[in-house]
Amino acid sequence: MRYLQIENARLIDPANNLDTVAEIFVADGRIQTIGRRPIAGEIEESIDAQGQWLIPGLIDLGGHLPEPGYSQKGSIASETRAACAGGFTHICSLPDTKPVADTAAVIQLVLEKAAKAGFARVLPLGALTQGLAGEQIANMVTLQEAGAVALSNARRPIRDNYVLRRLMEYAATYDIPLFLTANDEALSAGGCMHEGPTATRMGLSGIPETAETIAIANILLLIEQTGVRAHISQISCARSVAMLTEAHQRGLPVTADTTLANLLYTDEAVEGYNSLFNVQPPLRSERDRLALLQAVEQGHLAISSNHQPHEIAAKKAPFADAEAGMSQYDHFLPQALSLVHRGELSIDALIRATSTIPANLLGLRQQLTEGAAFNACLVDPNAENVVTAQSLQSRGRNHPALGRTLKGQVKRVFVDGQLVFAS
Amino acid sequence: MTTDPSKVQLTEDGRLKHFLTTEGLSRELLTEILDTADSFISTQERAVKTVPLLRGKTVVNLFFENSTRTRSTFELAAKRLSADILNLDIAKSATAKGETLMDTLWNLEAMYSDMFVVRHADSGAAHFIAEHVTPNVAIINAGDGRHAHPTQAMLDMLTIRRHTGSIEGKIVAIVGDILHSRVARSQIHALRTLGAAEVRVIGPGTLLPRDIDALGARPFYNMNQGLADCDVVIMLRLQKERMQNALLPSESEFFKLYGLTEEKLALAKPDAIVMHPGPINRGVEIESAVADGPQSVILNQVSYGIAVRMAVMAMAMSGQQSAQMIDEDGAQ
Numbered sequence: 059m060r061y062l063q064i065e066n067a068r069l070i071d072p073a074n075n076l077d078t079v080a081e082i083f084v085a086d087g088r089i090q091t092i093g094r095r096p097i098a099g100e101i102e103e104s105i106d107a108q109g110q111w112l113i114p115g116l117i118d119l120g121g122h123l124p125e126p127g128y129s130q131k132g133s134i135a136s137e138t139r140a141a142c143a144g145g146f147t148h149i150c151s152l153p154d155t156k157p158v159a160d161t162a163a164v165i166q167l168v169l170e171k172a173a174k175a176g177f178a179r180v181l182p183l184g185a186l187t188q189g190l191a192g193e194q195i196a197n198m199v200t201l202q203e204a205g206a207v208a209l210s211n212a213r214r215p216i217r218d219n220y221v222l223r224r225l226m227e228y229a230a231t232y233d234i235p236l237f238l239t240a241n242d243e244a245l246s247a248g249g250c251m252h253e254g255p256t257a258t259r260m261g262l263s264g265i266p267e268t269a270e271t272i273a274i275a276n277i278l279l280l281i282e283q284t285g286v287r288a289h290i291s292q293i294s295c296a297r298s299v300a301m302l303t304e305a306h307q308r309g310l311p312v313t314a315d316t317t318l319a320n321l322l323y324t325d326e327a328v329e330g331y332n333s334l335f336n337v338q339p340p341l342r343s344e345r346d347r348l349a350l351l352q353a354v355e356q357g358h359l360a361i362s363s364n365h366q367p368h369e370i371a372a373k374k375a376p377f378a379d380a381e382a383g384m385s386q387y388d389h390f391l392p393q394a395l396s397l398v399h400r401g402e403l404s405i406d407a408l409i410r411a412t413s414t415i416p417a418n419l420l421g422l423r424q425q426l427t428e429g430a431a432f433n434a435c436l437v438d439p440n441a442e443n444v445v446t447a448q449s450l451q452s453r454g455r456n457h458p459a460l461g462r463t464l465k466g467q468v469k470r471v472f473v474d475g476q477l478v479f480a481s
Numbered sequence: 482m483t484t485d486p487s488k489v490q491l492t493e494d495g496r497l498k499h500f501l502t503t504e505g506l507s508r509e510l511l512t513e514i515l516d517t518a519d520s521f522i523s524t525q526e527r528a529v530k531t532v533p534l535l536r537g538k539t540v541v542n543l544f545f546e547n548s549t550r551t552r553s554t555f556e557l558a559a560k561r562l563s564a565d566i567l568n569l570d571i572a573k574s575a576t577a578k579g580e581t582l583m584d585t586l587w588n589l590e591a592m593y594s595d596m597f598v599v600r601h602a603d604s605g606a607a608h609f610i611a612e613h614v615t616p617n618v619a620i621i622n623a624g625d626g627r628h629a630h631p632t633q634a635m636l637d638m639l640t641i642r643r644h645t646g647s648i649e650g651k652i653v654a655i656v657g658d659i660l661h662s663r664v665a666r667s668q669i670h671a672l673r674t675l676g677a678a679e680v681r682v683i684g685p686g687t688l689l690p691r692d693i694d695a696l697g698a699r700p701f702y703n704m705n706q707g708l709a710d711c712d713v714v715i716m717l718r719l720q721k722e723r724m725q726n727a728l729l730p731s732e733s734e735f736f737k738l739y740g741l742t743e744e745k746l747a748l749a750k751p752d753a754i755v756m757h758p759g760p761i762n763r764g765v766e767i768e769s770a771v772a773d774g775p776q777s778v779i780l781n782q783v784s785y786g787i788a789v790r791m792a793v794m795a796m797a798m799s800g801q802q803s804a805q806m807i808d809e810d811g812a813q
Contacts, residue, residue, distance in 0.1 A: 255695035259504075261604035261628030261666055264691070331605035374583065374613060376603035378626070 059085040059099035062475070067107035067436060071114055071426035072406040073414045082112065084432045087475035092428055107436055110469055113409050114424045115147025115433040116391065117416035119315045120210070120237065120291050121365035122383065123149075123180070124453075126167060127156025132367045132453030134168065135175035137387060140452035141365070142177045142471045142479035144390030145412075147433040148422065149178050149363075150237070153185040154212035160185035160196045162204035169205050177478050181420060183237055186211040186225060193217050195225055198234050207420055210237035210291065213338055219276060226284035235287040235419075240273035240298065241339070250378040252325040252340040260331065262377060265340050267295040274298050278305050281312055289419060290314040292364055294339035296349030303358065313419055315360035315411075316350045318394055319384060319458065321403075323347075327458075333373045333380035334458050337364070351397070355407045360415040363390055367454020385454030389445055391437060393459055395466035432475040441467035489612050491800075493807070498800035499611045499620040500793045502629040503671040511674055515639050517792035518785065524561075534795045535564035538595040542568045544623070545582075545601040550759065551623050551633070554783075555598045558790035564596075582606075583614055590615045596798060597621070604628035604663075619801040621793060627663050633758055634667030636789040638675060640782045641713055644754050649676035654707050654749075655698070656683040656739055657717035657766055660690045660728075664758050665717060673697045683707035684739060687728040704739050711749040716741050716757045716766050732765045741767045746776065754778045 062084040069092065070077050080093040090096050118141065124131040141149050151168055153159035159168065165182045172180035184206030188194045192215050201209065209229065216222045229236050246269035251257050253264025270293065278301065281288045293299070293316050302314050319337055324344050327335040335341060353359040366383025373380045386393075394412065397403040417424035424433055443449065445459045471479040490499040490506075497510065524532055540559040542552055552568065559566040571585065589597070596619040599607045604626030611620040624630040641648050653672055659665045659682045672680045673696075682693055683701045693700055701707030708714065723729050741755065755767075755777045763769050772779060 253691055255692035258690040258692050259666070259696055261626050261663055263627075331608055376582075376601065376606040376609045376625075378603050378605075 059090070059096065060102035061085045061090065061096060061099055063101045063104040064112060064436070065104060065106050067110050067112040069112050069426050070405060070409060072410050073114070073425050074427050076426055082426070084472070084475050087431055089426065089428055089430050089432050092426065105436075105470070107469075109440070110436050110438050112426065112434055112436050114413040114417075114426055115435050115471060115473070116145045116412045117420065117422065117424060118146050118149040118365070119289070119360055119362040119416050119419070120152055120183070121149050121363045121387065122154065122367070123151040123168065124367060125155065125171060126164065130369050131372070134171040134180070135177070136451060136453045137365070137367060138172055138175050138177035138180060139479070140385075140387035140450065141390075143451045143468060143481070144363075144387045145435045145437065145468045145471065146178045146387065146390065147424075147435070147471060147473045148181055150181045150183050150207065150420075152212045153183050153210055154190060154214065158185045158190045159183070159206070160188050160190070160201070162200055165201060165204040165206050177473075179473060181207040183208050183210040185209065186236065187216065187221075190214040192221065195228055198229055199232055202232070202234055208235040208237050208289070211239070213239045213241055213292075215241065215243040219280065222276070223280050223284065226280055226286040226288070230284050230286040233287060235289065237289045237291050238277050239291050240270045240277055240293060242269045242273045245269035245272065249340070250336060250382075251328050252342045254325055254343055256325045256328060260328070262328070267297055267342070267346075270295050270339065271297045271301065274301050278310065278312065282310055288312055291362065292317050292339050293359075294320045294342050294346060294350070296346045299349045299353045299359070302353075306358070313360065313415065314358075315362040316354070317364040318361050318386060318390065319364065321347060321351055321354065321361065321397060322393060323458070328377070331377040333375065333377050334384060334456055336377055336380045336382050337384055338382045351402055354411045355403055357407065357410050357415070359411060360419070361394065361408075361411040363387060365452075366456075367452045368456045369453075370455050373456050383456070385450070385452045385457045388450045388452050388457060389459055389464055391435070391468050392443070392464035392466035395439060396464065399465055432472050434472050435468060436470040438467045438469055440465060443467055489608060492804045496800035496803065497793070497796045498804050499607075499622075500631055500797050501607050501611060501620065501622045503631045503634050503667045503674070504629070505670075506674065508674050508676070511635070511638070511671060514635055514789070514792050514796065515642055517796060518635070518639050518788040521788040521791045522785070531561050531563050533563045535559065535562035535798055538564045538798060539593060540564045540566050540596045540598065540794070541589055541594045542566065543571060543589075543597050543599045544569070545571050545599070545606070546624070548600055548624070551600065554786045555621075555623060555790050558787050558794060561787070562791055562794060564794075567594075586610060586614045590618055594618055595801075596794065598623050600624045602626055617801070617805060619797040621797060624663055627661055627666070629667045630663040631667045632786070632790050632793060633664050634671045635793065636782060636786045637668055637715065637756060637758070638671050639785045639789055640756060640778055641754070643785070644778050644781070645712060648672060650678045651712040652679045652681070652710055653677050653713040653715065654681040654683055654701075654711045655715045655717065656704065656707070656741065658688045658719055658723060659684055659693060659717070660688045661720070662717050666696070668715065669696050669698045681707050681711070685729065688723070704745055705748055708745055708748040711753055714741065714746065714749055714753055714755050716755070718758065718760065719762055719766050736765055740765065741771050743768070743770055743774070746771055752776075756782060759783065
C-alpha cells in the first residue's frame with residue numbers, strides 16, 4: 059500500500075477520547091494506523107503538521123445551496139468549495155431551491171453537481187411537503203431512495219398541526235428522519251429581528267421568542283405521539299433549550315442544533331441597520347446566546363451553518379427589505395474557534411457539536427480511528443487572517459466577519475482520503 | 482460596513498450633514514436647531530418671507546409613502562430658503578423596494594440634486610440612503626417606518642419651549658399608539674436629551690412596545706395616573722387598522738380608556754398644554770372641547786413646522802457642503 063503520513067499533528071477526537079500528538083497513516087481513503095507505522099507499504103506523501111490540529115471533518119446539518127434556481131448567488135461548486143475552506147467535509151443541503159427539492163430529479167441533480175465539483179460531500183435534505191407549501195406530503199420514500207438523508211420544510215410553515223401530525227406518522231412508518239424548524243408563522247409574521255429593546259429603539263418589527271417556543275412545544279408533543287425520528291433545526295432561544303432538556307429527561311430521543319451566528323452574535327449586532335445581520339432565526343439576547351453555548355458545551359446541541367450566500371444587491375436595501383441570511387461556510391471553523399479562544403466553549407464541545415453529533419444523527423462514522431474513512435481537517439489554531447472579499451470561496455458577499463481578523467486557519471481538508479482543500 | 486445612525490448624520494467636527502434621527506444628537510445641537518427655527522419664525526412674520534440660504538440648490542421631495550401635510554411644509558420651507566424644489570410622488574409608481582429605490586436615487590443624484598427629503602415605510606430607510614446610496618446628498622428624514630420622524634419631534638420641542646418656556650424639568654406624557662409611532666420615538670430621545678424631568682408613555686399593553694423603558698420612557702396603562710402632574714400632553718393619532726390587527730377592540734373602548742377629555746386633562750397641571758401631530762381623530766383620541774380648547778396648541782404646531790424644517794435644511798446643507806470641501810481638500 060502507498061500511504062499518506064501526517065506527522066506531529068495534535069489529534070483531537072472527543073468521540074474516541076483522543077487528544078494526543080501522534081502520526082497517522084492513510085491509504086485507500088481510510089485511516090490505516092494511528093501512532094504506529096503500518097507493517098508494510100511505502101510512504102507516498104508525508105505532511106509535517108507541526109503546530110496544527112487534526113480533527114474530524116465538520117458536518118453541516120443545514121446550509122442553503124443556490125442551485126438549482128439562484129445562480130446569481132453562487133453555484134454548488136462555489137459553495138461546497140467554501141464549505142471545505144471552512145472545515146466541512148459533509149453538508150446537508152436545505153430543500154428550498156427553485157424548483158424545491160421535492161422530486162427525485164432535483165435530489166439527483168444536486169448530488170451529481172456536488173460529485174462533479176469534488177469538494178464537500180452533499181447530503182440533500184428532501185422537501186417535507188410538496189412545493190414546501192406545507193399542505194401535501196412529499197413523496198418521502200421516493201426522495202429517500204433518490205438520496206435524501208432526511209426531510210425538511212426549510213423555514214416554510216406547515217399549514218397546521220393536523221398536517222404536521224400526519225407528516226410525522228407517515229415518516230415514522232418508513233423510519234425517515236425529519237429536520238424541523240420551530241417557527242409559528244402567525245407570531246413571527248412581519249418580524250425581521252428579535253423582539254427586544256434594540257428592535258423597539260430601531261422601530262423594527264420584532265419576532266417574539268414565543269414564535270419559536272410555542273412551535274417547539276407543538277413539535278415535541280407530536281414527536282412523542284407519533285414516535286418519528288426528528289431533529290429540530292436552528293433553535294435560538296434559552297427557553298427552547300430548557301424545553302429540549304425537559305424532553306430529554308422524559309426520554310424523548312430528539313436532537314437539535316443552533317446556528318453558529320446565534321452563538322457569536324446578539325440582536326445588538328443589528329445596530330445601525332446592518333443588513334448583514336438580518337437572519338432567520340433572528341439573533342437573540344445575550345441570555346439566549348449564553349444558554350445556547352451552555353447546551354453546546356454540555357453536548358446537548360449541535361451547531362449548523364445556516365449558510366445562505368447572497369449577491370450584493372440582495373443585502374443592499376433598508377433592513378427589513380434585505381434578504382435574510384448570511385454567508386457562513388468560508389472561515390466557519392475560525393469563527394467557531396473564536397468561541398474557544400475566548401474561553402466560551404471547549405474544543406471538545408466544538409468538535410462534538412459540529413462533527414460527532416451530526417455524524418451520529420446521520421449514521422456516519424466521522425472519527426479519527428483506525429479503519430474509519432479519512433474525513434478530516436488540519437487546522438492551524440493560531441494563524442491570524444483578515445477576512446477579505448478576495449479570501450472568500452463562496453460567491454456570497456454577505457459574510458459577517460468581512461474586515462475582521464480571525465484566529466485559526468483551515469490548512470487542509472480531506473474527504474475519503476482525498477485532499478479537497480489546501481491553503 | 483454600517484455605523485451608528487447618529488454618527489452618519491454628523492460631520493467630523495460634529496455638525497449636522499443629514500438629519501436622520503434625534504437619537505444621539507447633543508443638547509447643544511438640538512438647541513441650535515430650535516434657536517435657528519426661532520429666528521426663522523420672526524422672518525415668517527415679515528412681508529417678504531424668503532431668505533437666500535439655499536439659493537441655487539435643488540431639493541427633491543421623495544415620498545415613498547403618501548403625506549400631503551408633511552410634504553407641503555417641506556415644500557414651503559424649501560421655497561422660503563430660495564431652493565428649487567422637485568416633488569416626486571413615488572408612492573404612486575408602486576415598487577419602492579431594493580434595487581428600484583437605489584436606481585431612482587442614483588438617477589436623481591445624477592441630476593445634481595443637493596438634498597433629498599425622504600419618507601419611506603421601512604425603518605432605517607433614510608439612514609440606508611445616507612450611508613449606502615447617495616452620501617453626498619443631504620438627507621432629511623421625513624419619517625421612516627416606526628423608527629424616526631425627527632422634524633416632527635423638533636417642531637414639538639419648539640412648541641413646548643415657546644409655550645412653557647423650557648423643556649428642562651417638564652413632565653411630558655405621550656398617549657396612544659406608541660408601538661407604531663416614529664414620532665413618539667423621536668420625541669422620547671429629544672425630550673430626554675433636552676432635560677425633561679420625566680417622559681411617560683400611556684396606552685394599552687398592545688400598543689406600548691416591549692422594553693420601552695430602555696429608551697428612557699416610563700410606561701403607564703392607566704391614563705389618570707399617567708396624566709397626574711404633567712406639563713405637556715401629546716396625543717398620537719390612532720390608525721383604523723389597529724382594530725383589524727387584534728390590537729384594540731374598538732374606537733369607543735379606546736376613547737373611554739385613553740381619549741383625552743376635559744375631565745382627564747384636569748388631572749394634569751392647570752397650565753398643561755395639549756399637543757397632537759395631526760391629523761386629529763375627534764372623538765377617538767381627543768374630544769373636540771379639548772382639541773379646540775384654551776390649553777390646545779395644536780394649530781401652533783403646524784405653523785412652527787415650516788420654521789423647524791427651514792432650520793434643519795439650512796443646517797444640513799451647510800454641514801454637507803463643509804464635509805464635501807474637507808473631502809476635496811483631502812483628495813488633493
